[in-house]
Amino acid sequence: MIRNTFKLVSNIAVRPAFSSTFVRQPIVASSMMMRNYGSISEKEITDRVIDVVSKYDKVAGKSVQPTTTFKELGLDSLDSADILVAVEEEFGIEIPDEEADKITSCAETISYLRKTPTAK
Amino acid sequence: MNKLFGIGNDIVKISRLEASFKRHGDKFLKRAFNDVEISIFKSLNPTPSITEGINENSNSDINNENNNNNNNSNKRGFEYLAGRWAAKESIYKAIGNQDRSKLNFQNIQILNEPNGRPYVNLLEPTQTYFKELGINKIHIAISHDTDYAISNVILESNELKKN
Numbered sequence: 001m002i003r004n005t006f007k008l009v010s011n012i013a014v015r016p017a018f019s020s021t022f023v024r025q026p027i028v029a030s031s032m033m034m035r036n037y038g039s040i041s042e043k044e045i046t047d048r049v050i051d052v053v054s055k056y057d058k059v060a061g062k063s064v065q066p067t068t069t070f071k072e073l074g075l076d077s078l079d080s081a082d083i084l085v086a087v088e089e090e091f092g093i094e095i096p097d098e099e100a101d102k103i104t105s106c107a108e109t110i111s112y113l114r115k116t117p118t119a120k
Numbered sequence: 121m122n123k124l125f126g127i128g129n130d131i132v133k134i135s136r137l138e139a140s141f142k143r144h145g146d147k148f149l150k151r152a153f154n155d156v157e158i159s160i161f162k163s164l165n166p167t168p169s170i171t172e173g174i175n176e177n178s179n180s181d182i183n184n185e186n187n188n189n190n191n192n193s194n195k196r197g198f199e200y201l202a203g204r205w206a207a208k209e210s211i212y213k214a215i216g217n218q219d220r221s222k223l224n225f226q227n228i229q230i231l232n233e234p235n236g237r238p239y240v241n242l243l244e245p246t247q248t249y250f251k252e253l254g255i256n257k258i259h260i261a262i263s264h265d266t267d268y269a270i271s272n273v274i275l276e277s278n279e280l281k282k283n
Contacts (some may be wrong), residue, residue, distance in 0.1 A: 040155075052149075057139075077212075078132065078136055078137075078140070078205065079210060081134035081140070081148070081151045081152055082140045082143065082144070084151070085140075085143075085147045085151055086143070086144070087150050088145070088147065097151070097221075097224050097225075097226060098221045098223075098224065100151065101219075101223070101224070102221050
């Protein structure tokens with residue numbers, strides 16, 4: 001009896017809810033995740049990060065790619081702090097210290113911005 | 121009985137701190153320095169354009185280290201910042217280049233005794249992190265000459281703790 005009641009409830013309450021989330025939402029969610037992070041596309045984030053890094057005095061004339069590390073560019077911790085403040089200004093955000101201390105490359109900067117919906 | 125945990129040193133060109141500050145102002149300061157250090161720096165920089173909105177702080181730590189640049193108090197402020205930056209980097213190196221995010225430079229206050237001798241005052245959670253590492257004593261020296269600031273650090277730990 002109890003088992004039958006449970007079955008009935010599952011058929012009514014759980015199944016429709018499950019099928020609607022499982023079938024419809026992933027299409028919308030995946031297209032958003034692939035294309036946009038907040039209001040900025042992944043490509044735009046990448047281009048603007050590379051632009052900020054490229055404009056830094058010490059980087060002049062060096063090739064900057066999305067995968068380039070700050071160390072490869074000859075930058076030290078003071079340069080990194082300076083660049084991350086420039087990134088904050090560029091995207092209108094504030095990177096928490098514990099996060100900023102983990103960022104040592106363009107890729108990590110881009111990755112942080114991708115998961116920051118307030119980036120403009 | 122303590123044992124040596126690590127040593128670290130760092131040198132930095134004073135003009136780099138000035139350039140970063142001129143580019144980003146307080147945002148840059150807050151990235152690496154705590155409120156006490158920022159107040160002292162600003163009290164050493166009377167230029168209106170960079171002391172705007174300053175909360176004047178009559179901290180007794182202001183008169184520290186040798187200052188032969190009475191005609192250029194702006195420079196004194198950047199010497200001060202550069203010395204602090206070098207000290208914090210020295211501590212980071214003395215710990216052994218561990219996870220920088222656990223260190224948080226803002227939580228490492230470099231202050232001065234009345235005679236000018238620098239000392240380190242750790243704020244939480246960095247203080248707890250140092251305790252976890254077993255570090256119980258920090259020796260620090262800061263110096264600067266014309267264009268550069270330099271710092272040396274020695275860390276001591278409890279003998280029983282592992283590094």
